[in-house]
Amino acid sequence: MRLARRGTLVTVAACLCVAIAAAFSGPAAWAATKTLVIEAGKTARANVPISVPVPEGATQAKMTDGAKEVPCQVAEGNLCWVLDDLAAGATKAYTVDFGAACSADPKAVQLDATAESLEVSIDGKPFTTYHVDNPKIAGVQIKRPYFWPVLGSDQTPMTRPWPCADADPSDKAKKDHPHHTSLWVAYGEVSGVDNWSNAEKAGWQVHKAFSKTQSGPVVGWFRETLDWTDAAKKPNMAEVRTARFWRLPESGRMLDLEVAFQAKYGKVVFGDTKEGGICSTRMRTELRADKDGADGRLVLSTGLAGDPAWGKRADWCDSSGLVAGKRYGYAIFDAPGNPAFPTRWHARSYGLVSTNPFAVAAFEKGAAKNEVTLEEGKEMVFRYRLYFHAGDEKAAGVAARYADYADPPRATWK
Numbered sequence: 134m135r136l137a138r139r140g141t142l143v144t145v146a147a148c149l150c151v152a153i154a155a156a157f158s159g160p161a162a163w164a165a166t167k168t169l170v171i172e173a174g175k176t177a178r179a180n181v182p183i184s185v186p187v188p189e190g191a192t193q194a195k196m197t198d199g200a201k202e203v204p205c206q207v208a209e210g211n212l213c214w215v216l217d218d219l220a221a222g223a224t225k226a227y228t229v230d231f232g233a234a235c236s237a238d239p240k241a242v243q244l245d246a247t248a249e250s251l252e253v254s255i256d257g258k259p260f261t262t263y264h265v266d267n268p269k270i271a272g273v274q275i276k277r278p279y280f281w282p283v284l285g286s287d288q289t290p291m292t293r294p295w296p297c298a299d300a301d302p303s304d305k306a307k308k309d310h311p312h313h314t315s316l317w318v319a320y321g322e323v324s325g326v327d328n329w330s331n332a333e334k335a336g337w338q339v340h341k342a343f344s345k346t347q348s349g350p351v352v353g354w355f356r357e358t359l360d361w362t363d364a365a366k367k368p369n370m371a372e373v374r375t376a377r378f379w380r381l382p383e384s385g386r387m388l389d390l391e392v393a394f395q396a397k398y399g400k401v402v403f404g405d406t407k408e409g410g411i412c413s414t415r416m417r418t419e420l421r422a423d424k425d426g427a428d429g430r431l432v433l434s435t436g437l438a439g440d441p442a443w444g445k446r447a448d449w450c451d452s453s454g455l456v457a458g459k460r461y462g463y464a465i466f467d468a469p470g471n472p473a474f475p476t477r478w479h480a481r482s483y484g485l486v487s488t489n490p491f492a493v494a495a496f497e498k499g500a501a502k503n504e505v506t507l508e509e510g511k512e513m514v515f516r517y518r519l520y521f522h523a524g525d526e527k528a529a530g531v532a533a534r535y536a537d538y539a540d541p542p543r544a545t546w547k
Contacts (some may be wrong), residue, residue: 150499154468165547167231169185169544170225170227170545171221171227171542173223174542177219178218179217181215181537182351182387189210191207193233193234194206194235197228201410203227208349208352209402213349239379244354250264251355260378261378263355263541264279265318267337270299273311276335276336279314279316279339286385286386287523289456293484296311307425312330312335314399315415318390319431320408321398322403327408329409334367338362343355343420344357356373356378358372360372362363369398370397371396372395374391375392376389377391384522385529388519391518393513393514393515394514395509399509401507402506403506406449410479411487414485416452416454416463416485417512418484421483421484427455429456429482430452430525430526432483432526433450433478439484440481443478444478446476447467450480451463451526453525461523462520462526463520466538468538471490471514476490477489
């Protein structure tokens with residue numbers, strides 16, 4: 134399997150980085166006012182997170198579109214903003230002043246970290262909390278960090294509360310699969326260790342530190358270092374996990390997840406097992422596509438829906454259902470640069486949706502087992518986007534939003 138190299142924000146095509154970098158020269162170039170032209174391409178764009186490289190040394194920017202100021206920020210050497218709309222085939226020009234600062238609220242996307250968790254809010258409203266302390270809740274030992282709650286449009290919870298919370302008796306969520314912790318990262322066979330279940334012999338993911346956290350007017354993000362271990366907490370793999378939270382209109386929420394596996398303690402072997410999801414979710418009951426859901430729908434980008442979607446390859450997977458009579462859902466996008474793209478989906482009508490890039494024989498009867506080795510000192514990177522929306526996949530324009538992610542607008546500095 135081909136290995137991927139970890140980079141910066143993924144909304145910029147690699148070919149653009151060279152062209153953009155070449156547009157700046159001279160020691161004072163970062164302070165200049167520049168024109169940035171965005172080309173929509175063949176897709177109509179709507180609320181697209183974009184980041185483009187800026188000159189080394191630039192730490193701020195003020196951006197206008199000719200009529201108004203556009204909230205933006207400089208993060209990790211990139212200018213970040215959200216393109217509100219652009220018709221297919223159209224272009225849009227921005228004026229960017231690297232000598233001035235954006236006047237938007239610097240904490241519109243707010244991150245607040247403690248020793249146990251990191252809370253994320255957007256425009257003063259909670260989005261999610263990332264828990265890193267591996268607690269024991271209502272008798273269930275949680276062995277990996279997780280996001281819970283995860284709130285979509287209208288502040289509607291998108292994932293199952295149990296076992297992340299000891300839900301009250303009125304909660305309809307079934308108490309099965311106690312290792313399904315809302316939104317998390319895991320895999321069932323890592324150098325012989327089960328890092329999927331929470332059985333006594335299963336491994337752990339041990340949080341080491343938040344190496345970086347940043348709030349901002351457009352995007353907030355954190356970078357975390359972890360060790361994957363055996364049951365005795367002896368590490369067998371290191372990971373750097375990055376999550377970015379974009380400020381979108383109230384109708385949607387968006388989270389970008391980057392998982393960088395590092396063979397720091399010797400080579401790592403990923404086994405062929407269905408029990409895994411590098412990006413894993415357990416949806417709230419109403420979104421289920423079985424008898425317990427409320428008109429729930431589980432569908433792949435290929436059109437396969439319900440149980441036939443299990444183990445199949447696709448660019449994205451979407452789940453939706455009726456919550457208090459209104460349809461809500463979420464999609465997971467697989468990045469084209471990921472190993473084994475497009476991924477297989479460990480997606481179940483009972484509520485699990487996860488990406489499994491390693492298994493083959495576990496999903497295809499008669500296929501040879503597939504083991505993937507990450508050699509010592511090497512790194513393997515996976516990137517995903519989660520899009521929380523109102524409506525089903527068609528009403529939410531999931532296919533178009535995937536195009537924004539997989540084939541972003543072209544950016545050119547003038």
